[in-house]
Amino acid sequence: MTIFANGLSATRSGRTILHSTDVEIRPGERVGLVGASGSGKSTLGHVLIDALRAQGQSVAHVPQSPDEALDPLRSMAFHWHEAERALDLSPDPDRQQSLFRALHISGGDLRKRPWGWSRGMQQRFVIAMALIGTPDLLVMDEPTSALDPVVAAGTMELLEAYLADRDTALLLITHDLGLAARRVGRLLVMDEGRIVEDAPTEQFLSAPATPAAKALCAHRSWLELPC
Ligand SMILES: Nc1ncnc2c1ncn2[C@@H]1O[C@H](COP(=O)(O)OP(=O)(O)O)[C@@H](O)[C@H]1O
Ligand SMILES: [Mg+2]
Numbered sequence: 001m002t003i004f005a006n007g008l009s010a011t012r013s014g015r016t017i018l019h020s021t022d023v024e025i026r027p028g029e030r031v032g033l034v035g036a037s038g039s040g041k042s043t044l045g046h047v048l049i050d051a052l053r054a055q056g057q058s059v060a061h062v063p064q065s066p067d068e069a070l071d072p073l074r075s076m077a078f079h080w081h082e083a084e085r086a087l088d089l090s091p092d093p094d095r096q097q098s099l100f101r102a103l104h105i106s107g108g109d110l111r112k113r114p115w116g117w118s119r120g121m122q123q124r125f126v127i128a129m130a131l132i133g134t135p136d137l138l139v140m141d142e143p144t145s146a147l148d149p150v151v152a153a154g155t156m157e158l159l160e161a162y163l164a165d166r167d168t169a170l171l172l173i174t175h176d177l178g179l180a181a182r183r184v185g186r187l188l189v190m191d192e193g194r195i196v197e198d199a200p201t202e203q204f205l206s207a208p209a210t211p212a213a214k215a216l217c218a219h220r221s222w223l224e225l226p227c
Contacts, residue, residue: 001136002026003169005051010043010193018043018193025137027167032180032201034216035190041173044190045139048171052137060130064142066122069129070114076125077110080132087133099128102162103155120151127159134168141173156183177216181205189213 003025010018018040025031033041045061052059063069070079084091100106103124105117114122123143130138144152160183163170174180180187180201187204189197191212197204208214 001057001167003052003057003137005048005055008044008047008051010040010047016193018047021195023048025169025171027136028163028169029186030163030170030172030184032184032187033171033173033190034175034177034180034187035212036215037175039190039212040193041175041190042141043193044195045141045171045173049139057137058133058135059137059139060133060135062123062127062130062138062140062143065146066114066119066126069126070122072114075111075113076108076117079125080110080129083129083132089132095132099131099162103128103158120147120155123147124155124158127155131162131168134166136167137169137171138163139171139173142175143172144179145174145176152179189216 003023006022008018008021008023009016021044023044033044035041049059049061070076080096081091097106100108105121105124105128108117108121108125117125123146127140127143144155147155156179159170170184172180172184181204185201187197187199187201188195189204189210189212191210196210197208197213199209204213205217208217
């Protein structure tokens, strides 16, 4: 199902932090939402999730750190069952096994609490939980910035392999253009609460059009990019 949300906006303390914005994402599409810190990426992510859920679409969210998704006092099994319950799904060991295999966490002990798992495993568990209900859209907000680069890259590769032949679309929110450029086919650039550029990744890298996009390209991290 194509994702459509029109007229998304947000105001905080009398200040407009997201100006009226339309978002369209096709089934299975991989889209990056990039921009400087404070440009409104997370705000757009949250407002988009609320709007799509209000439309009855299934949207899952992966926060920046597993700490935001996991209660330190509860076992991993508890979290998994809660996620199933929230979606009105009955426990399904096959579904759990296939997601655990896909994210390489089959060896994790579900009786343990989050701190009994490594950070990388915790975040892959959170991603697996987000996929339980086969969402139309997975919104990931800086999903790997709490991980070391090798673990981060491995996590994104496992997720990509899992999503490859599925209709779940991905919105990858990141301030890291290098990360987004390698993972998505289309980039949205935010600046001061507006999407100022929406372009295929290749086109964006070869010819950034707006000052915000040019700045992102110019100040990209050390990762080698063709721009
Ligand atoms: N609850 C809030 N109250 C006031 N200002 C906020 C709130 N949430 C975000 N902002 C402001 O809105 C702007 C966009 O924030 P955010 O969406 O978090 O940006 P990004 O994710 O791109 O770093 C920032 O200037 C931030 O300070
Ligand atoms: Mg943010």
